[in-house]
Amino acid sequence: MSFSFDSFYEANRRILIWLILIGILWLLQDFFGLIFITFVLTFIATPLVHIGRNKLKLPHRASLVLVYIFFLAVLGGFFRYVTPSVIGEANRFINNFSEVQLKLIEMKRDIIGNYPGIERPLHGYARSILDEDSLRIIDSKLNRFRQKIHFSDIEHLDDVSDSEITEDTYEKLRKYYDREAELLVDVLMTKQISKVREELPKLINYLYQAIGTMSLALLFSFLILFDNVRLSGLMKSLHESRLKDFYQETAQPVIRFAYVVGRAIQAQAMIACVNTFLTMIGLIMLGIPSVALLSLIVFVCSFIPVLGVFISTTPMVLVALNTGGLTLALGIVGMITIIHIIEAYGLNPLIYGKHLKLNPVLVLIILLIAYHSFGLWGMILGVPVAYYFIHDVFGVPLWDRHRLEPSITD
Numbered sequence: 448m449s450f451s452f453d454s455f456y457e458a459n460r461r462i463l464i465w466l467i468l469i470g471i472l473w474l475l476q477d478f479f480g481l482i483f484i485t486f487v488l489t490f491i492a493t494p495l496v497h498i499g500r501n502k503l504k505l506p507h508r509a510s511l512v513l514v515y516i517f518f519l520a521v522l523g524g525f526f527r528y529v530t531p532s533v534i535g536e537a538n539r540f541i542n543n544f545s546e547v548q549l550k551l552i553e554m555k556r557d558i559i560g561n562y563p564g565i566e567r568p569l570h571g572y573a574r575s576i577l578d579e580d581s582l583r584i585i586d587s588k589l590n591r592f593r594q595k596i597h598f599s600d601i602e603h604l605d606d607v608s609d610s611e612i613t614e615d616t617y618e619k620l621r622k623y624y625d626r627e628a629e630l631l632v633d634v635l636m637t638k639q640i641s642k643v644r645e646e647l648p649k650l651i652n653y654l655y656q657a658i659g660t661m662s663l664a665l666l667f668s669f670l671i672l673f674d675n676v677r678l679s680g681l682m683k684s685l686h687e688s689r690l691k692d693f694y695q696e697t698a699q700p701v702i703r704f705a706y707v708v709g710r711a712i713q714a715q716a717m718i719a720c721v722n723t724f725l726t727m728i729g730l731i732m733l734g735i736p737s738v739a740l741l742s743l744i745v746f747v748c749s750f751i752p753v754l755g756v757f758i759s760t761t762p763m764v765l766v767a768l769n770t771g772g773l774t775l776a777l778g779i780v781g782m783i784t785i786i787h788i789i790e791a792y793g794l795n796p797l798i799y800g801k802h803l804k805l806n807p808v809l810v811l812i813i814l815l816i817a818y819h820s821f822g823l824w825g826m827i828l829g830v831p832v833a834y835y836f837i838h839d840v841f842g843v844p845l846w847d848r849h850r851l852e853p854s855i856t857d
Contacts, residue, residue, distance in 0.1 A: 460692060460696070461696060464692065464693055464696045464697065465696070465697075467693070468693075468697055479824065480660055481660050481663055481664055481667075483827070484660060484661060484664035485663075485664040485667045485668045485671070486668075486705065486708070487664075487712055488518070488664055488665060488668040489668040489671055489672060490705075490708075490709045490712060491712070492511070492514050492515070492518070492668060492669075492672060493672065495510075495514045495517075496510045496511050496514055496672065498510075499511075499513055499514065508673060511669070511672055511673060515665065515669050518665060519665070522661060522665070525743070525747060526658065528740065550772040550773045552625075552628060552629055552632060554772075554773050554774060555569075555628055555632075556625070566624060570624070570627060570628065570631060573631040573632075573635060574631070576635075577631075577634060577635070577638075581634050581638075584634075585627070585630045585631065585634060588626075588630055589623070589626065589627055589630065592623065592626050593623065596619050596622055596623070597619075598616075598619040598620070598622075598623060682694075682698075700839070703835070703839055704831070704832075704835050704839075707831040707834050707835050707839075708828065708831045710831070711828075711830055711831040711834075714798045715749070715750055716750075717798050718749060718790060718794045718798055719746050719749030719750055720746070721790075721794055722745060722746075722749045722786060722787075722790055722794070723742050723745050723746040723749065725786050725789070726741075726742060726745045726782075726783070726786060727742040727745075729782040729786065730742070730763070733767075733775065733778050733779065733782065734770075734771070734775075735763065735766055735767060735770065735775070735779070736766065736770060737766060741759075741762060741763050741766065744758075744759050744762055744763075745759045747759075756783070756787055760779070760780070760783050763779050763783070764776050764779050764780065767779045791811075791814075792811065796808065796810040796811045809833075810830055813829050813830050813833045814826065814829060814830065816829070817829025817830075817832075817833075
């Protein structure tokens with residue numbers, strides 16, 4: 448029996464079409480960022496354009512232009528005011544490097560004064576994260592310092608009880624530990640600053656790439672909405688072309704998946720608003736300046752899973768270090784930690800569950816698995832992809848399907 452391609456295609460049409468679609472997506476993986484941001488901007492701009500048409504009685508294209516002028520103003524304002532502020536705080540931090548070191552030493556003394564038993568473990572931990580060359584340099588300087596203060600019997604102090612240590616020996620021991628702390632802090636801080644300076648060119652390069660990607664996404668989304676009627680007609684014309692099988696098989700699932708992703712974006716926007724509000728309250732309570740600017744950074748970065756936490760925390764920590772020292776900076780870190788615990792284990796499951804009709808516990812499990820399996824893209828698309836497969840592919844009923852269906856047809 449001879450092989451017939453037509454018979455093979457008819458028997459395996461659905462599998463072949465979806466394999467081709469997956470292959471196309473795989474080839475376009477380097478453009479996922481641009482495609483995703485274009486989709487997000489289109490999804491956000493569409494209801495705003497409708498508001499301009501229905502409430503302000505503007506023509507479609509006039510309303511569209513007004514919306515994108517607003518987008519450009521927001522993007523330009525972010526890079527005009529936020530970026531220089533972060534760079535300025537970083538420069539102030541580097542210029543005040545010696546003051547930061549002194550504040551660290553003072554804080555260490557205060558802690559050791561209250562909890563003397565943690566001094567040696569703290570120094571031991573600091574030594575454990577340094578390389579051998581740095582430790583040799585520190586030990587060499589400590590040996591010279593011991594000779595300078597005539598303190599040569601430190602190795603034998605472990606065999607001596609506290610009652611047998613003289614006041615003079617205790618004073619020398621205190622000076623020795625203070626000097627060791629100064630050297631450890633100096634080396635650790637210097638290494639961190641060196642890493643920042645090494646990574647700064649990469650960060651600037653990523654920033655320029657982000658600006659380029661965002662600009663292209665704005666242009667593409669604007670063109671899509673500007674000529675959406677003709678583009679819709681062009682897509683529908685595929686129904687009568689040689690690609691009709693591909694169109695009939697993939698059009699509705701792709702549209703449905705796009706809707707699910709859009710609902711996820713709405714959920715993330717609500718999370719960003721709550722996250723920003725909590726952060727603003729925390730900044731006010733801690734007495735941090737530039738509350739409005741820092742809150743804006745938090746809101747924008749809340750749409751960037753995982754990495755956004757570090758991006759938004761950096762300027763707040765820098766402002767705190769330059770304003771109130773290390774204690775205030777640690778307060779900021781503690782506040783951000785609490786807020787993001789609330790976000791990760793409270794807001795994400797609750798709000799995602801409400802918008803996508805998924806159990807909050809299931810949402811939390813999906814987020815954890817998606818992040819560990821696929822990283823950033825897993826955090827962004829994990830929940831909508833899981834939702835799509837659970838309810839649209841496997842046919843598991845929604846909690847409350849009738850509340851979702853009318854909004855799909857709008």
